[in-house]
Amino acid sequence: MSTDTTAAARAPSVLSILIRNPLAGVFAALVVIFAASALISPYFLTAYNMSVIARGLAFVGLVTIAQSSLMILGELDLSLGTIGGLCGVVSGMLMVQAGLPWGVAVILALGLGMLLGFVNGFLVTALGLHSLVLTIGTAGIYGGAILVLTKGVAITGIPQGIQFLGRGDVLGIPVPFLIMLVVLAVALFLTLKTPMGRYMYAIGNNAAAARMLGIRVDRIRLLVFTFAGMLSALAGLLMVARLGTAQPSIGQTWVLAPIAAAVIGGVATTGGVGSPLGAIFGAGIIAIIENIIVLFGVSPYWQGVVSGAIVVLAISFDALSRRYLRRDGA
């Protein structure tokens, strides 16, 4: 055992590169799953199917960027889905019932998302609450507010102008997907290239040591919670634009999938490691597998089983590779 692992380390094999760089590993998995899907289904690579996957990935992808940023800090926000839903519904009411121009409604809804995220962050930092437990509570409040506002009925008559943001294409690429890519680029710049990003990783690693270095830990937590609320609101808005109606069910699937995607992509729930890019790769893997299930006409009831199994497989692989690394002494 030890002789061939050290040999592998001296002349890095493909396997050891994959295992050493978690991002390379999840990217390789994405490529393999993509290629396998293209091989087993003739419909997979069609332009229409690709745009379906990209459009679907856009919404959950935005929430994934938000959640993975919080996870790097060592926090979780289970209310991101209902923030998205609530902001979507409120934007619908502003546009349809209040008759505001859609541009104004978008700004107000994004502002509401920031406010709701800020409230979560404020309660976490000011009272020292555990974010996971707190946001189970606030998810209930925000989700309840959706039902109070809509009485469970979708708001129809969303203006045509905004629908381009959800349904449109630019050069054949769905607009929401492009928006998600822009947000991803900004998030990557922030996390990898700015002091703010370094502070996020530092806090996720060791919050006490971060304070000792003079990092304003609470301020950064608040900022990221606020930013995460805004991105969830953006996802909700784009979903409203896509559907042409503000459905009270928007956001219901954005709670666990982004966490699963982030974990697959190498972001630890304990904080301090990973990147939003890995999380988006993880979301891509889930999206492709869900797509294949549909293409094969498998009952959608099986989707939960399959995506759950992927998470279990991914984290098992991660744990095994880490054990391999430890034995290597790296």
Place this chain on the structure above:
Amino acid sequence: MAYLEARGLGRDFPGVTALDEIDLSIELGRTHILAGENGAGKSTLVKILTGSDRATRGSIAIDGHDPLEQPDLFRNIAYVPQELSLFADVSVAENLFMPFDRTGHGGIVNRRRMEAEAQNYLDRFGIDAKPSDLVRHISVPDQQLLQIARASTNQDMKVLILDEPTSALTAREVQRVFKIIRGFLDRDHAIVFISHKMEEVFEIGDDYTVLRNGKKVDAGRVAEIDEPALIRAMSGREVAIDEHFRSNRPVTDRIMTVENLSGHMFDNISFDLKRGEILGFAGLVGAGRSELMQTIFGFRKATAGRVQVEEQDWRLNDTAASVAGGMLYLSEERKHHGIFPLLSLRENIGLSVLSLTSGAAGIDFGKERGLVRRVIEDYDIKAAGPGQRISNLSGGNQQKAIIGRAMATTPRILIFDEPTKGIDIRTKAEIYRIMKELAEDGVGIILISSEMTELRRCASRILTMHGGRITGDFDAASSDTETLVGAIFATGSGADAAPRNDAEAHHVH
């Protein structure tokens, strides 16, 4: 015949040989000192001896048999790590018998019987606690002894490996631990004692083995070697242990004034820090020194009083303002307050120079690499490369990275809290030299230390604390150790005065 024997052990990691050609023999009834600087390979060796890592080459024998063929033999080797590894919110008795596979009660834990059995161990190890006490509420030396007691609940245990068991203890507590270790040692047991501290080596050791850079450089009977020879073996060069590191700059104006400051664990503290001096703080563990400094730094809340720096009021309760204003605190808790374990050495050091390396286009990675490389070179940090995870470095190298990181900024006031805890002699001297140079550059330096030698070698003035109050202010050059120790134990100055005897006073030198 030796009970535990290693022949030609070697351990390779990618790109590094951590151990090479190690021979070791541990005899029952004796205390074997394992000495060596940080990164000498002591931890790797201990991991192999306890079965948690495997050698690349060579063999070990326990009681004449190969433990790789009979893994049960590893149960005869017990290891007590340097860091406390107890469950703080669980009772003393439960900690002792965790995971309850040695108590012989079948699958059910019988609290009464367990606590009765625990009492035997507490008596034997002289631990001042009730079996039902939570570990959180017992003293640090008692916790240290509890760890040793826990290892000895293993009936098969023959060899007990203690990894720097005294690093968190004061001289008086060390004596207590030593007494118990000596009582524990009999013809059926052996102790392997890992230590940097010379006085301990000569006090408790029978045999010794010195490692340097992964190789065995010397071994023999402690009675046949003297201190300079042992230090030479460990460091590979002559180190003047009596050298002084006091600042030669004339002490001038006040840089910081603390007035009537109160907070958790200390009360109504006033003192001045002058430019160019190293101000020592002596006291027992729990005297309130760390709490005081963390409050001045803003990490803890002050309840009353004020601090002025260069005649300006200092903002309390705000570490970010302190760092921005040029005050840094280097904690003794490297693991909890110092390193970011999952980040690389580069990122760990880079964190404090972000203001220099980042602009409108974000962090300039090239510039960062350059600055970090300089810190690594200046502070002689040994690592496979700047990309290596900091948690994979040895304790001494982590400490050098933390100090180097702090120096990369331009501090006005630096507070060192036990900066040489768990650090080898050569690195210690380097740290002293850094403190001296900084003081001579006009930085105000506070040094908290439990080692009287260290304070007397570095500090120009020593304040003693006891029970959260300052009990004395001494000129380091003109006061003797006896007086200082008296002030630390607050003898003759109140009802809580602790008795002091000559043996202890003698030990603190």
